[in-house]
Amino acid sequence: MKKKSIFLESIIVVVVGFYGCSLTFPTMTLDEFIDLYFPGYGGKSWQVLGSPGFSAGGTAYTSLYVDNGTPYVAYQDWVNGTKATVMKWNGSSWQPVGSPGFSAGEAAYISLYVDNGTPYVAYQDVANGYKATVMKWNGSSWQPVGSPGFSAGEAAYISLYVDNGTPYVAYQDWVNGTKATVMKWNGSSWQPVGSPGFSAGEAYYISLYVDNGTPYVAYQDWANGYKATVMKWNGSSWQPVGSPGFSAGEAYYISLYVDNGTPYVAYQDVANGYKATVMKWNGSSWQVVGSPGFSAGEAAYISLYVDNGTPYVAYQDVANGNKATVMRFTGTEWTNVGNPGFSAGAANFISLYVDNGTPYVAYQDVANGNKATVMVYK
Incomplete structure (x- = not known):
């Protein structure tokens, strides 16, 4: 890499000198510069972590988290009664965290969070009336956090966040008109954050982020033309961040990230x-980051991550055979991270995590029997 660095640094000097030192380059590391302007030269590519399709059978609702360099994946496990399973990368292979299929019954809308080495999983619990359940790995077994099926009624579009050891769950609340509800674990029971069903109308594609104790929720807002809305808890009530329904049109596959107090939202536009x-x-x-509709074609299963101020988006890329694509915003434009459509086949239920500049993507791998696959760009 030493020779490559010298070569590229020489190019930069020549280019800047040619333009009379008038060029302004986006703020980035040398490795990022190589990836952007000399793709493939730095030797990075999308690589499968372990075996492709490492799960025992088919999967759905894949959810990825990377904790201090260790990837975890949760999913609905078709070989184990469509129950929840969590797998962990041990450095050489994928191993189950506890028993595969640990939930009491079928698990859907699975959301994973790993808090300082402790995995939590939230899901729609079919064995408990399709209500919300959260389970936590205690080092030897999976145990429910509070009562299984703690929501008042059926819950969908479940999103989990653990803030300094405190779990929060946002979901579509069927007892409250399929509006948005957020609940928080207070150490002994689950309690609503504000009023249950606080959204103006029905809420779909719910995404939760808790920023230093402040919950934010993004969703498709049926009271505002199916557009995107973000709400923030101000300590006493839920208030909209900007105008409700701020997107230009209908928004699907909504993904929220809050970076040092700044909310970002990605969606199918x-x-x-x-x-x-x-x-x-x-x-x-609300302002558009780069150009609206920046992907080459239609995008689904959108997942957003902001790494040290740099937004990344992973999605199912219809223009590239429904395969997985990741793009990054350089400060001036959206560029592909590696090749677009890098997965072997169609990718569903895409989940993105960027660990100190290294993107990971988990998905349902159609080319490998709908099993789980994780790829890393390195």
Whole structure:
């Protein structure tokens, strides 16, 4: 890499000198510069972590988390009665965390969070009336956090976040008109954060982020033309961040990330050909990050991560055979991370995590029997 670095640094010097030192380059590391302007030169590529399709059987609702360099994946396990299973990468292979299929019954809308080495999983618990359940790995077994099926009624579009050891769950609340509800574990029981069903109307594609104790929720807002809305808990009530329904048109596959107090939202943008769009709250209004509808074609199963101020988006890329694609915002434009459509076949239930500049993607791998696959860009 030493010779490559010298070579590329020489190119930069020559280019800047040619333009009279008038060029302004996006802020990035040398490795990022190589990836952007000399793809493939730095030797990075998308690689399968372990075996492709490492799960015992088919999967759905894949959810990825990387904790201090260790990837974990939760999913609905078709070989084990469509129950929940969590797998962990041990450095050489994927191993189950506890028993595969540990949930009491079928698990859907699975959401994984790993808090300082402790995995938590939230899901729609079919064995408990389709209500929300959260389970935690205690080092030897999976145990419920509070009562299984703690939500008042059926729950869908479940999203989990653990903030300094405190689990929060957002979901579509069927007892409250399929509106959004957030609940928090207080150490002894689950309690609602504000009023249950706080959204103005029905809420779909719910995504939760808790930023230093402040919960934010993004969702498709049926009271506002199926557009994207973000709500924030101010300590006493839920308030919209900017205008409700701020997207140009209908928004699907919504993914939320809050970076040092700045909310970002990625979604499938119906107003822009069902392509991917990312918007950012600038303190007074929502603004598009780069161009709206920046993906080559339609995008689904969108997953957003902001790494040290750099937004990344993973999605199912219809323009590339429904395979997985990851793009990164350089500060001026969206560029592909490696090759677009890098998965072997169609990728569903895509989940993205960026660990100190290294992107990981988990998904249901159609080319490998709908099993789980994880790929890493390195």
